[in-house]
Amino acid sequence: MHVKAYSGRKKLNLRAAVAFGLFSLANGSLAFAQAPTPFAAQETMDIGDEPGRISTEEVVIEDGPYKRQLVSFRSSEPAGTIVIHTSERFLYLVLGNNRALRYGIGVGRDGFQWSGLVKVTRKAEWPDWTPPPEMIARQPYLPRFMAGGPGNPMGARAHYLGSTVYRIHGTNQPETIGHAVSSGCFRLANGDVIDLYSRVAVGAKVIIRHAATL
Amino acid sequence: MFHSIRQGSCAISIMASVLATCIGQSPAYASTLSDVQKRGVLNCGVNPALPGFSTKSASGEWSGFDVDFCKAVAAAIFSDASKVSYVPLTATARFDALQKGSIDILSRNSTWTLEREGALGLLFAGVTYHDGQSFMVVRKPEVTSALELNGAKICVQAATTSQRNLADFFKTNSMQYQEVIVQDAAEAMLAITAARCDVFTADQSALYAERLNLTGQKDVIILPDVISKEPLGPATRSDDTGWFNIIKWVNFALINAEELGITQATADAAIQSKRPDVLRFVGADGALGRSIGLDEKWAINAVRAVGNYGEIFARNVGVKSRLAIPRGLNELWSTGGILFAPPLQ
Amino acid sequence: MRSDTCLKIVFAVLFVGGCSSTRTEVATPAVAIAPAYAVDGLVGRWGVASYRVEKDRARTEAMARTQCRLPYVITKGPSDGVMMHVADDAQLYELTLKGSKDGKTYLGFDAPPGDPQDREILSFSDKVVVMQYANPETHARYGTFIYTRCA
Numbered sequence: 001m002h003v004k005a006y007s008g009r010k011k012l013n014l015r016a017a018v019a020f021g022l023f024s025l026a027n028g029s030l031a032f033a034q035a036p037t038p039f040a041a042q043e044t045m046d047i048g049d050e051p052g053r054i055s056t057e058e059v060v061i062e063d064g065p066y067k068r069q070l071v072s073f074r075s076s077e078p079a080g081t082i083v084i085h086t087s088e089r090f091l092y093l094v095l096g097n098n099r100a101l102r103y104g105i106g107v108g109r110d111g112f113q114w115s116g117l118v119k120v121t122r123k124a125e126w127p128d129w130t131p132p133p134e135m136i137a138r139q140p141y142l143p144r145f146m147a148g149g150p151g152n153p154m155g156a157r158a159h160y161l162g163s164t165v166y167r168i169h170g171t172n173q174p175e176t177i178g179h180a181v182s183s184g185c186f187r188l189a190n191g192d193v194i195d196l197y198s199r200v201a202v203g204a205k206v207i208i209r210h211a212a213t214l
Numbered sequence: 215m216f217h218s219i220r221q222g223s224c225a226i227s228i229m230a231s232v233l234a235t236c237i238g239q240s241p242a243y244a245s246t247l248s249d250v251q252k253r254g255v256l257n258c259g260v261n262p263a264l265p266g267f268s269t270k271s272a273s274g275e276w277s278g279f280d281v282d283f284c285k286a287v288a289a290a291i292f293s294d295a296s297k298v299s300y301v302p303l304t305a306t307a308r309f310d311a312l313q314k315g316s317i318d319i320l321s322r323n324s325t326w327t328l329e330r331e332g333a334l335g336l337l338f339a340g341v342t343y344h345d346g347q348s349f350m351v352v353r354k355p356e357v358t359s360a361l362e363l364n365g366a367k368i369c370v371q372a373a374t375t376s377q378r379n380l381a382d383f384f385k386t387n388s389m390q391y392q393e394v395i396v397q398d399a400a401e402a403m404l405a406i407t408a409a410r411c412d413v414f415t416a417d418q419s420a421l422y423a424e425r426l427n428l429t430g431q432k433d434v435i436i437l438p439d440v441i442s443k444e445p446l447g448p449a450t451r452s453d454d455t456g457w458f459n460i461i462k463w464v465n466f467a468l469i470n471a472e473e474l475g476i477t478q479a480t481a482d483a484a485i486q487s488k489r490p491d492v493l494r495f496v497g498a499d500g501a502l503g504r505s506i507g508l509d510e511k512w513a514i515n516a517v518r519a520v521g522n523y524g525e526i527f528a529r530n531v532g533v534k535s536r537l538a539i540p541r542g543l544n545e546l547w548s549t550g551g552i553l554f555a556p557p558l559q
Numbered sequence: 560m561r562s563d564t565c566l567k568i569v570f571a572v573l574f575v576g577g578c579s580s581t582r583t584e585v586a587t588p589a590v591a592i593a594p595a596y597a598v599d600g601l602v603g604r605w606g607v608a609s610y611r612v613e614k615d616r617a618r619t620e621a622m623a624r625t626q627c628r629l630p631y632v633i634t635k636g637p638s639d640g641v642m643m644h645v646a647d648d649a650q651l652y653e654l655t656l657k658g659s660k661d662g663k664t665y666l667g668f669d670a671p672p673g674d675p676q677d678r679e680i681l682s683f684s685d686k687v688v689v690m691q692y693a694n695p696e697t698h699a700r701y702g703t704f705i706y707t708r709c710a
Binding site: 128133136138139140141143144145146147148149150151 | 606607608609610611612615618619622623625626629631644645646647648649699700701702704
């Protein structure tokens with residue numbers, strides 16, 4: 001009659017299986033297409049921008065290099081400028097006087113496609129999520145629109161960059177911070193993106209830099 | 215193939231030394247390179263035990279930031295990073311060992327100063343790590359700058375340059391502080407836990423190492439301010455500028471590799487690059503290595519062995535290590551730091 | 560962060576473990592009765608959107624109507640069901656509607672109604688179908704789905 005009851009599917013969404021070469025189509029990402037590197041954290045996590053586990057507003061990176069911290073940073077850019085170093089997985093908020101607040105980020109494939117200067121054109125709290133068509137193709141079970149909220153992959157806050165599809169946003173998967181992930185742009189833990197949101201004004205400059213590639 | 219390259223470079227270094235004699239350089243021209251090549255192993259002076267910089271495992275393997283520099287030099291000379299004999303040296307023995315020739319280079323968290331070059335007959339081949347005195351602050355999450363430390367209780371080790379720098383910094387900036395003298399870093403951590411002091415000042419790399427011992431303490435901040443200059447780098451004897459050049463350019467090569475985007479993982483792919491500066495680096499274009507007595511693959515061999523500067527930093531003291539020291543001044547000049555290497559041209 | 564993540568994984572694993580054991584226990588008492596709606600009513604092209612908080616419901620339904628450029632297409636299955644996805648799985652399965660004794664309607668495999676992999680149908684009309692995953696963990700992640708029929 002019906003197809004057999006389907007069982008045994010693991011419900012855990014953490015697809016931390018490492019997939020190499022995912023970035024080989026993206027510009028400026030040859031370094032990440034090479035495998036295996038001795039540095040596990042530089043590997044690409046094959047993790048979809050799924051409506052994953054709930055991550056609340058309180059989640060910040062609590063220790064290690066991706067914890068939000070004040071660092072020395074020489075820059076001729078004015079205070080309030082955001083500088084993103086994609087290959088290092090850091091976002092710097094320039095404070096002036098040779099210092100910056102550094103946040104750990106996760107960088108998706110989209111985050112490696114573009115470098116240059118944009119401005120924050122809009123900010124939103126608990127933004128809605130519209131998965132791009134490629135993601136729908138990979139994950140056809142996703143809703144085409146998801147109203148903002150704690151399970152939403154966009155997380156607690158979003159900063160929209162220029163007229164591009166790129167965003168600095170939160171995440172419901174804080175374990176992806178410090179990694180290259182297979183989708184999304186620049187993601188911070190929700191508590192950290194809330195902190196950034198409170199410090200960044202619409203109109204702020206955002207400079208995105210990749211490491212040189214062969 | 216390896217054999218013929220070595221012969222070639224020997225011939226060139228012999229020619230170079232003949233040439234040097236002809237144009238009337240020092241008659242006592244010492245060729246550390248040919249000594250090292252004859253010996254088949256590089257003698258590298260290192261710190262006996264400094265987490266992140268130089269440590270020996272139970273199985274006898276050396277690792278660390280300074281150790282990787284030794285490996286890079288060995289790889290540039292021998293195409294083999296394992297041809298290093300590590301000589302653990304105390305702070306007092308280190309310069310003596312170099313002067314007497316029992317080591318070929320000193321790669322041991324040593325600060326480049328005038329006195330060491332002028333009076334001790336050494337040459338520092340460059341800066342591999344810009345260290346400097348900084349402040350660890352606890353229980354004061356609002357502090358973002360050393361200029362906000364007015365009135366703080368500050369732990370500092372007795373009879374160190376840190377103590378003098380601390381006094382100078384506060385005087386210069388019209389601030390007061392309560393000095394709490396400690397004998398060593400361990401005592402400082404106890405004093406911090408017991409709230410005898412809220413601030414500990416020492417070199418930044420040491421503060422990050424000590425922070426690992428403060429796991430129970432909340433709100434531990436290491437300020438980005440650096441109030442002194444402690445440029446650490448490898449040193450050679452001053453009577454062999456050819457050798458000095460090799461060490462200097464290995465350092466530059468590692469920095470340039472990061473700037474060019476050449477990594478340990480992409481070292482083999484680099485040969486197929488379309489970029490002329492990458493091709494010069496891998497030795498496919500020109501013979502830069504021969505001009506310093508090495509083969510043309512010297513630079514790429516160093517990167518293949520230990521990675522570029524950024525990888526060496528990350529693995530030993532940076533984001534991939536327990537220390538997790540931010541790059542800070544040790545970022546490339548183009549990304550917020552002051553690391554700058556002349557081009558490989 | 561790491562310990563936090565580990566903790567979550569542990570919780571998630573516990574949760575999944577809990578689900579499967581519940582399933583075997585529940586298997587006997589729940590008996591399927593005729594569903595309140597005809598499964599063929601699901602066949603067609605749908606705009607799909609989801610929400611979590613009631614205040615977003617009207618907005619989400621409006622957004623669902625705009626998603627017909629990328630519709631979710633439901634076709635008839637080889638037996639008496641329809642071809643659809645379950646959560647977190649890109650493969651199509653044949654699912655069908657099932658009634659339960661407490662008057663609810665579920666969409667899912669040929670298993671007792673209320674199975675953790677089922678969706679519960681909250682409302683059903685020719686133009687709009689509202690449903691949510693029966694598994695509370697899945698529901699928390701995805702929210703409530705609104706399907707609006709494309710013209």
